Every structure is written in C-alpha cells, then in structure tokens.
Amino acid sequence: MIKAVTGTKDILPADISKWRYLEELVRTEFSKFGYKEIRTPIFEETTLFARGIGEETDIVSKEMYTFIDRSDTSVTLKPEMTACVVRAFLEHSLGKQQVLNKLFYISPMFRQERPQAGRFRQFHQFGAEAIGSTDPALDAEMIIMSYDILRNLGLKELTIKINSLGVPKSREKYKKILREYFSDKLDQLSDESKKRFETNILRVLDSKDERDIKVVENAPMLIDHLDEESLEHFEKVKQILLASGISFEIEPKLVRGLDYYTHTTFEVVSGSVGAQSALLGGGRYDNLIEELGGKATPGVGFAAGMERILLACENENCLNLSPESIDAYFVSLDKEVSQKVYELALLFRRKGLTIELDYAGRSVKAQMREANKMNAKYVVFIGGEEFEKDLIRLKNMENGNEETLPITGIEQIMNLIKGN
Numbered sequence: 001m002i003k004a005v006t007g008t009k010d011i012l013p014a015d016i017s018k019w020r021y022l023e024e025l026v027r028t029e030f031s032k033f034g035y036k037e038i039r040t041p042i043f044e045e046t047t048l049f050a051r052g053i054g055e056e057t058d059i060v061s062k063e064m065y066t067f068i069d070r071s072d073t074s075v076t077l078k079p080e081m082t083a084c085v086v087r088a089f090l091e092h093s094l095g096k097q098q099v100l101n102k103l104f105y106i107s108p109m110f111r112q113e114r115p116q117a118g119r120f121r122q123f124h125q126f127g128a129e130a131i132g133s134t135d136p137a138l139d140a141e142m143i144i145m146s147y148d149i150l151r152n153l154g155l156k157e158l159t160i161k162i163n164s165l166g167v168p169k170s171r172e173k174y175k176k177i178l179r180e181y182f183s184d185k186l187d188q189l190s191d192e193s194k195k196r197f198e199t200n201i202l203r204v205l206d207s208k209d210e211r212d213i214k215v216v217e218n219a220p221m222l223i224d225h226l227d228e229e230s231l232e233h234f235e236k237v238k239q240i241l242l243a244s245g246i247s248f249e250i251e252p253k254l255v256r257g258l259d260y261y262t263h264t265t266f267e268v269v270s271g272s273v274g275a276q277s278a279l280l281g282g283g284r285y286d287n288l289i290e291e292l293g294g295k296a297t298p299g300v301g302f303a304a305g306m307e308r309i310l311l312a313c314e315n316e317n318c319l320n321l322s323p324e325s326i327d328a329y330f331v332s333l334d335k336e337v338s339q340k341v342y343e344l345a346l347l348f349r350r351k352g353l354t355i356e357l358d359y360a361g362r363s364v365k366a367q368m369r370e371a372n373k374m375n376a377k378y379v380v381f382i383g384g385e386e387f388e389k390d391l392i393r394l395k396n397m398e399n400g401n402e403e404t405l406p407i408t409g410i411e412q413i414m415n416l417i418k419g420n
C-alpha cells in the first residue's frame, strides 16, 4: 500500500474544525492589527532562499526540497515565507504604493528535517511581515500580536524570549571576540559546532548539545557588545512590552536559524509540547530587502508552526470546540418517497440549511442512528400516512418535541429548523 511520505500528514475531517478555527482566529487577529493577506507560489527559484536565508544555515545547506525542473531551472519548495514575501514586495513595487506594508500569510512549508513530535517535512505556518519601518514599536507589536493569538486560543504555558542581534557592524566585531573565546576550546565542542565555528559561529550559541552548552556557558554574549544604536532600539522594544503588561525573558543565546536577522529576535516557547517547544519565532530584518536586490527597506515579522500550536492546545486541553452538527436529517419512512426526499433536501440546502439523508435504503432505525451520529438538530420524517395527506413530521432532537406541518409550508419548516 502506498503511504504518505515520511514527515507528512493527512488532516482528516475529524480534525479539520480545529484547523479552521485556528485559521479564522488568525485572520481576525491579523486584520485587527491592519495586516492584509498575501499568497505566494508554493515554489520559488532556489537562489531566492540561498541568498535570503543564507547559504550556511541548516535550512539551505541540508533541508530544502530542491529540484531541477524541465526547463533546467533549480526550484525549491518554500521552506519559509519571509524571502517569498520580500520577493513579491519587490516584484510588485509594493513599497511605492504604501510606506508601510503589513502582510500576513497562512501556508504549507517544506523542510527535510528528521521527523519527530512537532517536527514535520510538510508543516503549516501562519505569519506576518511589516515592511517599511524601523520603529521599535513594530517589533513590540509583532511580539504582542503573536502572543495574543496564542493566548486567545487558551494557551497558558507560554514564555516569550527576546534578544537583540544588533546591526551587522557590532555583530562582526562580536564574532571576532567569540572566535577568540572558542579557539582554544574547539576540542570540547561537538562536531557540528566545530563546523559552525568555521561557517556560522553564532549558531554554536544555541546548540542543544550538552558539550556545547557547557562551553557556551561562559562565552561572551552579543548583548554585552552591542553598539549604542542597537541598545537603544532594544531598550525601546522592552519598554513598550513592559508598558503593555507583557512579561518576557531576555535570552542572549537566541540567535535563530536564519541569517537575515538584525536587532530584535524573539520566540514564544510552550511548556506543554516537549522538545520542539518553539511555537513561533521571528525578528527584524533591516538588510534582507537590499540583499535581495531592492532599495534598503527595513522589515520585521514572525512565523508560527500550526501543528505545534494545535499539539499544545491538545496537551493543555484548550480549544474545546462543540461537535459539528447538521440542521436536519431527512428520514425516508418508505422507499416510494425517496425521490421526494431528494427534492426536499435539495430545496432546503439551496436555502442554506445543512441537510443529510440516507443513500443506502437503510431501515428507519438505522437512519435515526445516523442522524444522532451527525448531531442533527431536527429529524424530518417523510412517508407513511402523513405523506399521503401532504404532511411531514419534524422532531426536535434536543427536547423531543414533535410537530406535523404541511409539506408545502416551506417557510414554516425553515423557520422551525432554524429556531426562529
């Protein structure tokens, strides 16, 4: 039997209401903050990600689904959206239409990572990007907006972690200091970190390997080597968060896995989902747009993992949605009426009601069982003696009350079912 590819998952009808609920909540929250939806293709030219995310990142160096298409172009299934949004922003000159572009997305992403709980090869993100302002208030707004979404889902075990990576100039200086610190301790580092020492030294800081953690413990931290401008920006972000009643932790080792960040980086982690605890992450990227060929334009954004969020909801027992129901189940009391049942069902469906009926010639008892399983608010009995008198019987499944109405009294039947 052919199965879904490792690391991918079907979302079955039984789970779909949670996804829809999450998507709707996300859309409502984003629109409150003035964000407009953007949809970009599922694949892009590979160079976009190589240049945007950084050649030395894990994503680009080992996780991308890249292939050569039939026109000999190297294309990649999108592993994240920020580079795609920036590409679209530049291609359509969105910056000329508006000083500040506030964009949001909900989309599948693809990364060939080792699958485990909360980590997939096709997963879904919602996220937002605000392009066109350096205002630290936007960094804070991004953190608050993303946190609000999680809180509004009912999640409680949340911690906001923030850090500043400063501007590239101070980061380059700091990298030298870090290189010096690690240079006589290389033999104590993991193989991965030995490699990163050469290619992407900041990533040594957020390694989860015990050996690295020990060495990193006493390493100099970037936050203590920030220039004045970066410190001031970070101070303002913190002030706004505090004034808005948002608690956070400063995590000097939060460098994140994508190369485009400047100034603020942040994550919201959950205490209820195990090892893959980052529900969302983001930060400021003031140089990315220029790196991708545009005029220097600042940006800030975040993305959240929807599978992880739904897992946290399950573990924290929030998101208790009422079971799906239908307006009415039409029961045929005898076979002769089936044509009439189809007609009536169609009529009511076209008027906006959700109607189910039997397609297998089952007994009345079996049809009733089905109606109960579907949480029908009403059962409409069609057939028998009543049908000969042009009447149908309706049963309110909540209180058991029954009413007999003329089959032609469509409005009356509608109102009864709708509860008017």
Ligand code: HAM
Pocket (backbone or CB within 6 Å): 079, 080, 081, 082, 111, 113, 118, 119, 120, 121, 123, 124, 125, 127, 128, 129, 257, 258, 278, 279, 280, 281, 282, 283, 284, 285, 300, 301, 302, 303, 304, 305, 306, 307, 308
């Ligand atoms: P990221 O940290 O790579 O950032 O991903 C954001 C979130 O996506 C993670 O916190 C996690 O919840 C989820 N995620 C990532 N990889 C997987 C996976 N393999 N399986 C399940 N969930 C996953 C970004 O993607 C940036 N584009 C965020 C951003 C937007 N920064 C600025 N603007």
